[in-house]
Every structure is written in C-alpha cells, then in structure tokens.
Amino acid sequence: MSDTMDRILAIRKIVTVSRWFGLWKWPNEDNGCQIVRKIYPFILHLPLSCTCTALMWIEVIRSEDVTQAGNVLYMALTVFVMLIKIFNIWHRRQEAFAFIDELERHEIYKLLRSEEFVFWKREQKSFQRIFYTYIAGTVAVALTGYLSVLYQESYELPFTYYVPFEWQNPQLYYYAWGYNVLAMSLSCLSNCLLDTMGCYFMFHIALLYRLMNRRLLALREAPEVKAIPELRHLFQLHKRVRSLTKQCEILVSPYVVSQVVLSALIICFSLYRVVQMGKSNTGGLATTLQFVGVMIVQIFLPCYYGNELTVSANQLTNSVFNTNWLDYSVTTRKILNCYMESLKRPVKLRAGMFFEIGLPIFMKTINNAYSFLALLINLSK
Structure with a gap:
C-alpha cells in the first residue's frame, strides 16, 4: 500500500500560519528573491512583541508597591517566556524545518497497512482537536481582556504596560488601547x-514508538520467515527514532525550561491579582481567572506529551517479549535478546540539565505556585 496520507496532518495548517507569523522557515528562503521572507520575522516582532514586552518591564520597574507590580508581572513574565520561545525557534529554524521535513518525507516512516492509516489519522485528528481548543481558549482570554476595559468607568488598558504619553483621555486612549491589542x-x-x-x-x-509497538504485537502469530524482514525494518526505524528523540530534546528544551520555571511565578502573580481585585472589577476578574486556567493547560500539555513519549518508548520491551520469539531460531532469539538489552536504557526527554519532562514536574510546578502565592500574601500583610 502506498503512503498517500499527510503524515503531519495535525500541524499542516499550523505550519502555514506560523510562516505568516514569522515563526517558521519558508521553503527556498536563501534565494535572492526570498530575502524579504528572512527579515520579515524581525520587521513583524520587533516593533510589537519585543517593544511591548520591554514596555511592560519598564512599568514593573516603575511600580510603587507589590500590588501595582503584580498587575503587570503576570503578563510581563508570560510574554517574556514567549520571547524565549521565539528566539529559540529563530536560532534553530533550520533544525526545526529539517526535523518536520524528515517526518513528512522520509521513506522509513511510511505507513504500511490500512489499520496503520486509520490509527495515524485518528491520533493526528485528536491532537488537532486538543490544540485548536487550546488556541480558542487563549483567544477567548485575549478578547475578554480587550472588550471588558471598554465598559469600565475609568480608562484602563487590557494588559498594563508603560505608555510614554498621557493616555487617560478620550483623544489618546484608543491609540494606547490599539497598540496593546x-x-x-x-x-x-x-x-x-x-x-x-x-x-x-x-x-x-x-506516535512513532506506538507504531513500532503495534507492529511488534502484530508479529505475535507470525512465522519466523515473515517476522525477520519486519524485525529488520523495525530495528532500523527504532535507531532513527532514537536519533530523532535527541533532536527533539534539543529543540524543545529551552521552551520547556522557560515555561516550567516561570509558570509558577506567573500563576502566583495571576492569583494574587485576583485576590487583590476582589469583585470590584468583573471584567478584569473574568480575564485573569480565564488566564490562570489557560496557563495551567499550557504547562500541562508539554508535560503530558513528554510523559507519553517516555511511556510509549518503554513499552517496546513488553512488545518484543510478546512476539512469537519462542518458535524462532537460536540466532533470531539472540538478536532479540540483544535488542531487549538495548531497550533497558530508558528514553527520557530532559529540559536542559534541570529535570525530566513529564507529569511529575507539572505537579511540582502547581505546588510551587501555591507556595509562592501563600508567601506573597503573607508578605503583603
């Protein structure tokens, strides 16, 4: 069966949109006529994302007390993490492009059977639904923030930042509001x-590790003559996927480290803002509570998928053991035994030299956020 389906179906549209947002490399970007695409990300992000982040930190420095600083810090830290992600993808743009290109085009990852097509499409669609929901939730937070301030009696910005002119008047307010939006x-x-x-x-x-597990389990009743070519292909695939796992760790490590390390502070200052705000500002309260929910999901997702990668890779040992290896020749059994020995090295993604990417670090981050919040409330008293 020919491999006719899109192997990166879940992010095909995301990649296209990312190019227009200056976050992904364009094909043939090094040609002379494409040089504008190379500088386009800087033209887009420097006057908006980078400048707005700098203005938020200026407002934090100018704050007179913890409460005023907390109203800005939760978002200043969030956009700071976002800038780290942008600089990381700019720095590793060629590696990231090659990574996805290999997953999409390399023959070794080709799907071979109709049930693999069904499995692959189902999982890709599931990922797509999860992240479209996450993006919609994040957009809802932004829209709530943008619109709620328009119904306040006083002039307020959706997300506070330093404005270098007097903006709290009908003539100039919408300039500050528009730039913020x-x-x-x-x-x-x-x-x-x-x-x-x-x-x-x-x-x-x-998903590739899970695919290998499925192919190994499919050999449960297969005779040795049929199993040997399948095993040879699986060994080659596994070697390639282990190499990809190392590449993945390099690509996601700065992103996960910055997200996890600073998320506890972001959630802490967000909840502190809720405590200080009370019920006097309904729009700001709704925006901040939505933001906390989205932030928790944002931390959970990379931890969950990192954990899934580790679990799927470690299941290979059981899958090999469940093949029809007892009926194989001595030579084949020795090869399988050597393969199982190599599988004893656990596959784990590490975020820098700090921690392993998985669900335990998610729980630790939430606990740290609660501890920081309790400490901040006591200090403010």
Missing part, C-alpha cells in the same frame, strides 16, 4: 503556535 494579539497567537509545534515534536515521536 495589536501587540498582545501577535504575542498571544505566537505563543499558542509555538506551544503547538513544541508539543507536536514530542507527540509525533511518541
């Missing part, structure tokens, strides 16, 4: 797109 919309969508790409790298490799 443009910069934060770009930052919000860029953050979502980069989260989706980072999680997809881990998801796709986990």
